[in-house]
Amino acid sequence: MNATVHGAGTSGATGKSLLKVSGLQMRFGGLLAVDGVEFDVREGEVFAIIGPNGAGKTTVFNCVGGFYQPTAGSVLLDGKAIDGLPSHMVARQGLVRTFQNIRLFKSLTAVENLMVAQHQEMKSGLLAGLFSTPAFRKSEHDALTRAAFWLERVGLRDLANREAGTLAYGHQRRLEIARCMITRPRLLMLDEPAAGLNPQEKVELQTLIDQLRREHGVSVLLIEHDMNLVMGISDRILVMEYGKPIATGVPEVVRNDPRVVKAYLGEE
Numbered sequence: 001m002n003a004t005v006h007g008a009g010t011s012g013a014t015g016k017s018l019l020k021v022s023g024l025q026m027r028f029g030g031l032l033a034v035d036g037v038e039f040d041v042r043e044g045e046v047f048a049i050i051g052p053n054g055a056g057k058t059t060v061f062n063c064v065g066g067f068y069q070p071t072a073g074s075v076l077l078d079g080k081a082i083d084g085l086p087s088h089m090v091a092r093q094g095l096v097r098t099f100q101n102i103r104l105f106k107s108l109t110a111v112e113n114l115m116v117a118q119h120q121e122m123k124s125g126l127l128a129g130l131f132s133t134p135a136f137r138k139s140e141h142d143a144l145t146r147a148a149f150w151l152e153r154v155g156l157r158d159l160a161n162r163e164a165g166t167l168a169y170g171h172q173r174r175l176e177i178a179r180c181m182i183t184r185p186r187l188l189m190l191d192e193p194a195a196g197l198n199p200q201e202k203v204e205l206q207t208l209i210d211q212l213r214r215e216h217g218v219s220v221l222l223i224e225h226d227m228n229l230v231m232g233i234s235d236r237i238l239v240m241e242y243g244k245p246i247a248t249g250v251p252e253v254v255r256n257d258p259r260v261v262k263a264y265l266g267e268e
């Protein structure tokens with residue numbers, strides 16, 4: 001039985017549903033990696049998916065983000081179906097993600113990574129670029145201003161001209177978040193953002209996520225194994241085991257759910 005509690009959360013999330021996932025199923029040959037997963041993420045909310053290794057969390061992310069076509073179920077972003085859309089189309093709808101294994105252009109600088117991320121959005125075409133028209137120069141200037149803003153926001157201003165691949169691991173994670181945010185998403189999906197971070201960096205990450213949703217109005221969908229971070233930042237949590245949802249609710253409820261304690265928290 002699902003322990004479903006729709007708590008008020010701590011963020012002041014509006015309560016309006018932004019992402020709605022229903023009856024999600026993903027089969028790989030004979031393996032049902034995800035089955036019957038349902039949840040919604042509200043505007044301004046931080047929503048976490050937790051569960052033991054192999055529970056199906058990443059598969060849910062891949063279905064939501066357009067990397068897999070689910071075998072069954074639906075994914076709606078603001079009421080519009082996005083399941084089955086390729087990931088770049090999903091991104092255009094305002095849903096972007098980071099990856100467990102950081103995916104930056106390692107030989108480009110931090111600021112160049114943020115410029116590339118905006119490339120699709122830029123209005124000027126190739127000819128405008130070749131002839132450096134005023135419209136092109138204006139859009140380049142705006143893009144650079146936004147890049148500078150986001151580098152400052154994630155604490156990387158002084159590292160703007162360093163190649164991404166030479167940045168410390170924690171800095172690369174922050175740059176990846178900036179690269180997502182610069183496209184002005186409505187939903188930011190973070191896949192194990194605290195992996196490999198030291199305790200101080202984890203605290204800074206929690207502060208950053210909180211700022212992103214409070215000051216930039218983004219909703220956050222998170223997969224994370226670090227329970228301190230999950231319990232500290234999430235408004236609601238979905239717990240998965242063997243591909244199925246076993247509990248959804250506010251942190252205090254999930255923390256004390258006997259099935260959750262047995263399946264996951266009890267492992268620690």
Ligand SMILES: Nc1ncnc2c1ncn2[C@@H]1O[C@H](COP(=O)(O)OP(=O)(O)OP(=O)(O)O)[C@@H](O)[C@H]1O
Pocket residue numbers: 028031033051052053054055056057058059060
């Ligand atoms: N592309 C794939 N092909 C076949 N099986 C897969 C594929 N991706 C995932 N699986 C299987 O689906 C199940 C769920 O995996 P998934 O990576 O979603 O779990 P997870 O909860 O994200 O685990 P972790 O916490 O270790 O990242 C596992 O049994 C995994 O081996």
